[in-house]
Amino acid sequence: MIPLNQRLKKVSSYIKGDCLADIGSDHAYLPIYAIDNNIVKTAIAGEVIKGPYDASKRSVSDHQLNSVIDVRLGDGLSVIEEKDDISSITICGMGGPLIAKIISEGSDKLQNQPRLILQSNIQSSAIRKCLAQLNYEVIAEDILEEKGHIYEIIVADFTKQQIQLTEIEEKFGPKLIMNKNQLFYKKWKHELNSLYKIKQNLNPQQHHDRLKEIDEEINLINEVI
Structure with missing residues (x-):
């Protein structure tokens, strides 16, 4: 069983559907965990740099999951193909502006309207602003601390309604401000x-x-x- 930190375990709890695309996959830990725990049936692990790509390939091979996890080299959502029928996309461990850039530049890859589960280290407001522009509604948020760092997780589903966030909702999180806990x-x-x-x-x-x-x-x- 793959050892997964608290942060990624929380992310995994929001994955839905049969196929996961994990962008910036960090040894493909999350896709491996999702397969091992029957959260999804297949997964794609995307890496933009050759070193992490090779590391993810080794992890998948070591766990004998080559038939269900496809490790791909490419920038952001460019690793996703229409035939993949992605149901959830995870992007974790990056700054908010970079995550926003990835989903904005790869918006043509969201045709199947997959759930987006995004975990940022800083400036989550950039993500919320981008999600609203793409007609994605924030349905859940979490804030957690790990190794002295505080992280936010934003979960969003596509909606046909136009999304409008107030300045406070965009900065602090529409769900987080409804439940201001100690970490907040x-x-x-x-x-x-x-x-x-x-x-x-x-x-x-x-x-x-x-x-x-x-x-x-x-x-x-x-x-x-």
């Missing part, structure tokens, strides 16, 4: 302290616009927490 407050208090430190080091004359942005962000966080 820890994350945003840390962000607040970082902003105060940045503010102290800026010259009011030279950095007027940046200071205005920081003050607006501080006020927004204080409003929520």
Whole structure:
């Protein structure tokens, strides 16, 4: 059985359907776990760099799953083909802006309207903004801490309705703000302290616009927490 960390186990709990595409697969741990636990029947592990691609190939081969997990080399969602009939896409362990870029540039690969399960390390707001533009509705969110880092997981399904998020929903998460737990407050208090430190080091004359942005962000966080 593949050892999976708490973060990826939580991601796996949201996978639906028969075929998973895991982008930036990190040794194909998540696809292997999903197959071993009968979460999906087949999977694709996508890697953009040859080294991680080779590592994923070895992992799949070591677990004797070559017949059900296809490791592919390519950029973002370009590894997905129409005939794959993908039901869930996972992208984990990246910054929010990069994840948003991947799903935006690969939006033509979302024709089957797969579920998107996206785990970002920073700036999740970029993901939520992109999802709304692609008519994907956030149906669940999680916040968790692992090895001193706080991560957010965003789960989204396609909808025919137009999605409009408020500034607060986009920044903090429409589901997370409905259930502000201890980790939520820890994350945003840390962000607040970082902003105060940045503010102290800026010259009011030279950095007027940046200071205005920081003050607006501080006020927004204080409003929520």
